[in-house]
Amino acid sequence: MALNNKKNLPTLSSKHICTHLDYQHKGLSLKAMQEEMTFTLVNESAKQRIPHVLTVAGSDSGAGAGIQADLKACAARGVYCSTVITAVTAQNTIGVQDVSILPEDSVAEQLKSVLSDMHVDVVKTGMLPSTSIVKILHEGLKRFPVRALVVDPVMVSTSGVVLAGPSVLDTFRWDLLPMADIVTPNLKEASTLLGWPQLETITDMCSAAKSIHNMGPRNVLVKGGHLPSSSDAVDIFFNGEDIYELRSSRIQTPNTHGTGCTLASCIAAELAKVAKRYVESVLKFSKDVTIGGGPQGPLDHLCKLKRNVYHSRKLQPLDPDDLFVYAVTDSGMNRKWGHTITDSVRAAIEGGATIVQLREKDAETGSFLEAAKECLKICRHHNVPLLINDRIDIAIACDADGVHVGQSDMPVQTARSLLGPEKIIGVSCKTPEQALKAWKDGADYIGSGGVFPTNTKANNRTIGLDGLKTVCSASKLPVVAIGGINLSNARSVMELDVPNLKGVAVVSALFHRECVGTETEKLHALLTETVAAKK
Ligand SMILES: Cc1ncc(COP(=O)(O)OP(=O)(O)O)c(N)n1
Ligand SMILES: Cc1ncsc1CCOP(=O)(O)O
Numbered sequence: 288m289a290l291n292n293k294k295n296l297p298t299l300s301s302k303h304i305c306t307h308l309d310y311q312h313k314g315l316s317l318k319a320m321q322e323e324m325t326f327t328l329v330n331e332s333a334k335q336r337i338p339h340v341l342t343v344a345g346s347d348s349g350a351g352a353g354i355q356a357d358l359k360a361c362a363a364r365g366v367y368c369s370t371v372i373t374a375v376t377a378q379n380t381i382g383v384q385d386v387s388i389l390p391e392d393s394v395a396e397q398l399k400s401v402l403s404d405m406h407v408d409v410v411k412t413g414m415l416p417s418t419s420i421v422k423i424l425h426e427g428l429k430r431f432p433v434r435a436l437v438v439d440p441v442m443v444s445t446s447g448v449v450l451a452g453p454s455v456l457d458t459f460r461w462d463l464l465p466m467a468d469i470v471t472p473n474l475k476e477a478s479t480l481l482g483w484p485q486l487e488t489i490t491d492m493c494s495a496a497k498s499i500h501n502m503g504p505r506n507v508l509v510k511g512g513h514l515p516s517s518s519d520a521v522d523i524f525f526n527g528e529d530i531y532e533l534r535s536s537r538i539q540t541p542n543t544h545g546t547g548c549t550l551a552s553c554i555a556a557e558l559a560k561v562a563k564r565y566v567e568s569v570l571k572f573s574k575d576v577t578i579g580g581g582p583q584g585p586l587d588h589l590c591k592l593k594r595n596v597y598h599s600r601k602l603q604p605l606d607p608d609d610l611f612v613y614a615v616t617d618s619g620m621n622r623k624w625g626h627t628i629t630d631s632v633r634a635a636i637e638g639g640a641t642i643v644q645l646r647e648k649d650a651e652t653g654s655f656l657e658a659a660k661e662c663l664k665i666c667r668h669h670n671v672p673l674l675i676n677d678r679i680d681i682a683i684a685c686d687a688d689g690v691h692v693g694q695s696d697m698p699v700q701t702a703r704s705l706l707g708p709e710k711i712i713g714v715s716c717k718t719p720e721q722a723l724k725a726w727k728d729g730a731d732y733i734g735s736g737g738v739f740p741t742n743t744k745a746n747n748r749t750i751g752l753d754g755l756k757t758v759c760s761a762s763k764l765p766v767v768a769i770g771g772i773n774l775s776n777a778r779s780v781m782e783l784d785v786p787n788l789k790g791v792a793v794v795s796a797l798f799h800r801e802c803v804g805t806e807t808e809k810l811h812a813l814l815t816e817t818v819a820a821k822k
């Protein structure tokens with residue numbers, strides 16, 4: 288393999304790698320990533336969340352590597368870390384004295400407990416000592432998808448003890464690597480994965496990175512810490528297109544136990560922080576933390592100290608994933624069920640709503656504004672955008688995150704000039720022509736419907752699933768479907784194989800119900816299932 292002239296290779300830090308992975312999700316270039324990163328550093332907002340890494344690895348009694356290193360690395364990076372322990376090793380600074388692999392059922396149960404309940408952003412794997420454990424993880428991740436998977440293919444301890452034998456290799460290659468966002472082998476692990484002789488040069492490392500990439504991971508980091516011929520420490524990063532050299536001067540020390548686990552955890556932790564934009568359930572400080580549906584959630588230690596870690600400025604007005612479970616309020620329905628608007632909004636968010644629109648058609652301006660301010664506090668607390676239906680004046684007065692307008696409401700261009708570039712503007716579209724105009728006029732998303740007949744909006748033409756498909760296919764903007772959508776037909780909407788469709792907007796299916804939170808939870812679970820089934 289011809290290595291680019293080394294002088295021309297851009298160098299990256301591990302933090303750059305993480306951000307790069309996130310930007311791959313968004314389809315942005317490395318250059319855009321670097322520009323936006325600078326922007327991120329200077330802009331902070333009041334929105335908060337807790338990034339979460341799950342490590343699936345072995346315990347190291349000496350606490351230099353394995354689960355213990357992962358926990359400490361994540362804590363040091365300000366990220367919540369849960370654990371699935373695959374094996375218990377007896378280790379110290381002399382070597383590995385014993386390895387006990389945990390029963391498969393125990394690993395499966397740990398995995399299920401965490402993934403079925405907690406909002407995990409990133410899974411990081413370490414010691415996966417048997418084929419069945421790799422398969423359990425593979426199945427678990429298919430059932431409960433996460434934002435990113437970091438695979439550290441731990442095979443041999445620093446002292447030379449085999450931690451995952453050759454029988455595990457095939458499941459690694461066929462099952463786990465294709466799911467990975469990044470795999471981080473050292474020289475020995477890279478050559479073992481490939482069945483190659485020892486890697487000895489940077490050129491070998493580049494070839495290995497490319498060949499491992501062919502096994503399916505989105506990115507490969509081959510770590511050259513043990514490269515005999517190099518006076519520097521050189522790692523090679525390959526993202527499928529470009530190859531990067533990460534070079535730093537070698538630190539002469541025997542204290543290197545746990546570096547691999549720590550690096551992979553650090554990548555996972557930084558990814559989780561970046562991935563926080565996509566996180567649907569947002570937690571503030573320990574007293575409000577809800578990690579789990581049970582009566583006794585864990586504390587998030589030092590949370591108050593992490594305030595700055597959790598703050599991040601939204602760079603785009605809208606993250607399209609926010610359209611996933613779009614809750615649109617209705618004052619009449621709230622009244623009927625004796626709910627206040629704030630209670631309804633809070634319940635919807637706690638049930639998993641990813642964006643909220645206040646559609647209070649019969650509210651007086653003064654009381655609407657007061658309610659909007661209260662709802663905004665709740666939404667900001669949970670990092671969920673709050674939009675106002677029709678009323679640009681209310682949106683401006685309470686500093687909401689944006690507005691939703693229809694074809695006969697305030698024109699998008701006028702709304703944009705009043706609200707500025709940073710607010711979200713959604714517009715209702717029934718046709719491809721309207722969709723194109725929405726994009727030209729500077730809207731951020733399209734609401735398309737009524738997909739099914741509805742009593743919530745009078746005299747509203749139903750466009751059906753075919754009409755929705757036509758709008759989505761023509762759109763250059765993300766689309767949310769609306770109109771008569773409920774638990775029995777949401778699947779048929781989400782299963783449409785169309786570009787740009789990001790979620791469903793619902794009024795009565797959530798708010799014309801006694802228990803808004805439960806209904807939202809059910810809808811969220813159903814939509815999540817449809818997304819998982821597509822993968
Ligand atoms: C997400 C979403 N999509 C469409 C609409 C409908 O807006 P509009 O056409 O202005 O009708 P009204 O809601 O004002 O009756 C919406 N509100 N939200
Ligand atoms: C506001 C709106 N725009 C198109 S259909 C509709 C009503 C959606 O309400 P429901 O979810 O109760 O059918």
Ligand SMILES: [Mg+2]
Pocket residue numbers: 676677691692693696
């Ligand atoms: Mg309107």
